[in-house]
Amino acid sequence: MRWILTTLLSLFAASCEDEPTGPMGPTAAEGECTGVAVAGLAAPDPATAGCAACAGELPPAWTLEDVQPQSCGYEATYGLNAFEGQVTLLAFFNAGCSFCQAQTVALERMRHELAEAGAPVHVVAVNAARFATQIPELTARGSFPIFQDTDALDVWGTYGSGVSDFYLYGADGRLIRYLPVGAEALDLRTSAGYAKLKGLLTQAQ
Helix, strand or coil, X not given: CHHHHHHHHHHHHHHHHHCCCCCCCCCCCCCCCXXXXXXXXXXXXXXXXXXXXXXXXCXXXXXXXXXXXXXXXXXXXXXXXXXXXXXXXXXXXXXXXXXXXXHHHHHHHHHHHHXXXXXXXXXXXXXXHHHHHHCHHHHCCCCCCEEEXXXXXXXXXXXXXXXXXXXXXXXXXXXXXXXXXXXXXXXXXXXXXXXXXXXXXHHCC
16 A cells, blocks of 8 residues: 555656746846837827727727836836837736736747747736735736736726736727637637637737
């Protein structure tokens, strides 16, 4: 009996050692940063902002602090208008949510794959205000820009967004498609969800 237990424990330990853990640290190349340079960038014009979930509309006008240490805009306050000129995916995450953490890992991998395929996409996220102290749970799992929402600005409320909802914007800065994670089945931990979002980002080029 002891021999059987010892054998089973050895096999379990070996399988854990082989299990991939995913990126958990900085992923940008040394000396490089992700996102865009934001020095001298003008604030978005509220007069031109449109419906948050309406295709063809400009996004609501907002600016938040970028809290991703690997971002080119780290500690600067800016908004989505900085990313005009390239397809951009905006995600709404809760840093304390394990699902959002997994989505971050998958998005980091996806944006690298798209860049290598010649279809680069900006990925950015807004962390919910009440999860501000847990922001390292996201910044450690990806290197793309992450904005920190505040109770005063409440960008989450402006969009009426749910956890892990996505907003896909074209190079012209206008919304191509609102992607509520539940209705769109965009669980990036699954091969089907991953392939679906990757396909949508590729088509948006």
